[in-house]
Amino acid sequence: MTVAVPGDSLIRPRPSGASLKSEFVAFKVNRIVEAASRLFYERGYSSCTLDNVASQLSVTKPFLYSYFRNKEAILAAICEVGISEALGVLEDVLAHEHDSHRARLAEVVRKVGRIVIDRQEYVVVYQREMKHLSADDYKRILRLRHSFDHQIGEMIREGVASGEFREDIDPFIAVWIGGLISWIPTWYSSSGQRSAEEVIEYLVQAALRLAGAE
Amino acid sequence: MTVAVPGDSLIRPRPSGASLKSEFVAFKVNRIVEAASRLFYERGYSSCTLDNVASQLSVTKPFLYSYFRNKEAILAAICEVGISEALGVLEDVLAHEHDSHRARLAEVVRKVGRIVIDRQEYVVVYQREMKHLSADDYKRILRLRHSFDHQIGEMIREGVASGEFREDIDPFIAVWIGGLISWIPTWYSSSGQRSAEEVIEYLVQAALRLAGAE
DNA sequence: TGTAAAAACTACTAGCAGGTAGATATTTTT
DNA sequence: AAAAATATCTACCTGCTAGTAGTTTTTACA
Numbered sequence A, B: 001m002t003v004a005v006p007g008d009s010l011i012r013p014r015p016s017g018a019s020l021k022s023e024f025v026a027f028k029v030n031r032i033v034e035a036a037s038r039l040f041y042e043r044g045y046s047s048c049t050l051d052n053v054a055s056q057l058s059v060t061k062p063f064l065y066s067y068f069r070n071k072e073a074i075l076a077a078i079c080e081v082g083i084s085e086a087l088g089v090l091e092d093v094l095a096h097e098h099d100s101h102r103a104r105l106a107e108v109v110r111k112v113g114r115i116v117i118d119r120q121e122y123v124v125v126y127q128r129e130m131k132h133l134s135a136d137d138y139k140r141i142l143r144l145r146h147s148f149d150h151q152i153g154e155m156i157r158e159g160v161a162s163g164e165f166r167e168d169i170d171p172f173i174a175v176w177i178g179g180l181i182s183w184i185p186t187w188y189s190s191s192g193q194r195s196a197e198e199v200i201e202y203l204v205q206a207a208l209r210l211a212g213a214e
Numbered sequence C: 001t002g003t004a005a006a007a008a009c010t011a012c013t014a015g016c017a018g019g020t021a022g023a024t025a026t027t028t029t030t
Numbered sequence D: 001a002a003a004a005a006t007a008t009c010t011a012c013c014t015g016c017t018a019g020t021a022g023t024t025t026t027t028a029c030a
Helices: A023-043 A050-056 A061-065 A071-095 A101-118 A120-132 A135-161 A173-182 A184-189 A196-211 B023-043 B050-056 B061-065 B071-095 B101-118 B120-132 B135-161 B173-182 B184-189 B196-211
Strands: none
Touching: A023 A050, A023 A071, A023 A120, A050 A061, A071 A101, A071 A120, A071 A135, A101 A120, A101 A135, A101 A173, A101 A184, A101 A196, A120 A135, A120 A184, A135 A173, A173 A184, A173 A196, A173 B184, A184 A196, A184 B173, A196 B196, B023 B050, B023 B071, B023 B120, B050 B061, B071 B101, B071 B120, B071 B135, B101 B120, B101 B135, B101 B173, B101 B184, B101 B196, B120 B135, B120 B184, B135 B173, B173 B184, B173 B196, B184 B196
């Protein structure tokens, strides 16, 4: 799994002028975001202190402040990574030709599902804790989310237009497919011994069934 | 909508020995739980202060402490109301004869879905904030949840045995139906102008399709 | 190896939030 | 109407947590 780093705008400018393009900075920022995502995921953003995050990394609180403006900026970084990785994968799949709309839908669910499981902490924190973002960060992240929803919607509409998906399905189905995907962490964790692959394949079937394209 | 009150065990014993059977006590406890559920729903449990809850009711913090042991007990009350109302409705439906397993599944989704929408704040808080419960309260609430899941599972198994649901559906489908239902608040709120009835009927169709009983 | 710049730390503050002790107001009972 | 019991409030304490100022350590480079 590659390293996940947020956009430059979220980190505090280094005295040296280095940005996330510097391996050094990117590495540390990634470690902070990674540790914070795990803690926020387990205990919730508001009941997690920066001392918790720092001691998880065997550093001190001011260390965090030398990379991030404040606590909320760390949350924003997590949210950004969560949604933009999902969005990246979605656009990646949609950019490729596919045999059919059916195959395309299956691939979207499969690939995005994979990200949602691999980056579970990020995605769940993003879903649960977005309300604690500052107004600016909130708007920025929401825009990414809307783009995600919109593209899923388009994909469904095209499938209906092509005749591969049932004509009478509600356009609202896009929200449902998105819901199925977002809900994966819950399903995955409550599925006992099942592997990620099994859960995802099951989900692909469910999505096709919902679209009436089985 | 009837008044929702938690079990007696959660409230602080009154000096007079009165319990929730007293209209007087039940009324005040209900007002506290109601206000708290709305605030916890909007801002999250951990970032909500007891002063917030108190001022919402135009009372003071010690007023809350005269009815509840501590902040966590209020959360426990919300969770208890949330899950036990859903469980109550489920058992109610299952206790009745139905023409078919198909009709029974539809009715479960319809009735439980209704509760989930009507008691949205309770259900969502229960889902999101359970991790902040004390060990004892957590276990107690979890037992109710398991009972819920188990009964849905049984219903599906019976439907498969009767031949009404597809034989090849995964037993895990029970978790999915539960998931569909729990996810309603998200779907409902992102469905724009749709009425609760429309969303629920749509969901009934989706559940039947997932069970292969359309 | 010496020096300057960058990185990380120690030690602190201010304000807030859960929880309580004791005083006051209200109701009930006799 | 007085007294007893109950309900609610005022005023406080304590511990915690986001955030910071200024010092020390480490690194980079000459």
